[in-house]
Amino acid sequence: MRSAKSTTAQLKIHATLLSGRKAVFLAPTHALVDQTTRDLRDAFPRATVRGERTDEFGFSSQGEDLPDVMVMTPEACLLSSQMEPERFDDVGLLIFDECHLMHPSTDGDRRAIDAMLCILGFTRVAPDADIVLLSAMMKNTDELSGWLEELTGRKSLPLDNAWKPTRQLRGCVVYDAKRYANLQNLLKTERRKKPTGGVPVAVKRKLTATPKGFFSVKQTWASQIRSDYTLVPLLDTALEFSTNKFWKLTPNSGVVASSIAVAAARAGLRTLVFSQSIPNAFSISEKARMALDDCDVELTENEQRLYEVSADEMGGADQLYLTLENGKLVSQAATHHGQLLPEERQLAEALYKRDGALSALPCGTK
Structure with missing residues (x-):
């Protein structure tokens, strides 16, 4: 539609x-x-x-x-x-x-x-x-x-239509406030023991929390009615936070994004992940690729042509984001961004549309 x-x-x-x-x-x-x-x-x-x-x-x-x-x-x-x-x-x-x-x-x-x-x-x-x-x-x-x-100098008609042809939920990733406060206190305590340098690896392993999804069931976030929102678990396992040089918790967004994409793929859902940079999108794609099982998808005639043109233009298949073996797609994750060759971009989009092919497609916006 x-x-x-x-x-x-x-x-x-x-x-x-x-x-x-x-x-x-x-x-x-x-x-x-x-x-x-x-x-x-x-x-x-x-x-x-x-x-x-x-x-x-x-x-x-x-x-x-x-x-x-x-x-x-x-x-x-x-x-x-x-x-x-x-x-x-x-x-x-x-x-x-x-x-x-x-x-x-x-x-x-x-x-x-x-x-x-x-x-x-x-x-x-x-x-x-x-x-x-x-x-x-x-x-x-x-x-x-x-x-x-x-x-x-002519009549202009404004049209503001809130209707959309697809079902959408707007949400954000949230964490339990008490768990977050406990982790902050843990960092404060550990920093007193180690006033110089970064957070020890043993401490980082303890900085985990389970991400949840906070969704609005309406088009906007304007309401304060409890029934307009829902809180659901996104993953069954806890993920590790990152820390900065000031010993403050940071969201580790790449790990969170790839973990959610992997969970969605295992549930039979395809996921687009938008990242603020191409390197971040590639990092998310690699994390998802390593976590997901290999696929076995034979390219169509048009997809094979796009692949060959891309490989030829880039100087070899090893320079492409897509992973193929014996002419078949083996990875469920790839990277998409505006600096790709048109043929490689079209190939990624075509494989994302196909059932059983790409299930996670991180996109770099810059």
């Missing part, structure tokens, strides 16, 4: 194509450009759909007319609208997915500045085109709609 965002976007693209005009779809990362391009090709088999990105050498399709649907990053759209504005003459629609990126997360957020300049530049080269801003993380739709009206 598609999300409400995807359905809205595809209906609008369909109407634009029927009017004889073209559409530009903005996705924030190269990985999403590739994924969105594949999805839109499936949705519009009679239309030409192409993904485009920029690098130090310019555009991959410099000087060519835009296809029926062009998927690109905001940075690529910004540069193209400045360097080749004539390419947008026939564009009747701009869709910006994850448009909350226009709001800077920090001072001097370059991506937010580029995203905003992209919208402003697009309205300059295609002033009659419709603009659709999509995000599941916006609360100020009325304010944003008013800004679009002022920018385009």
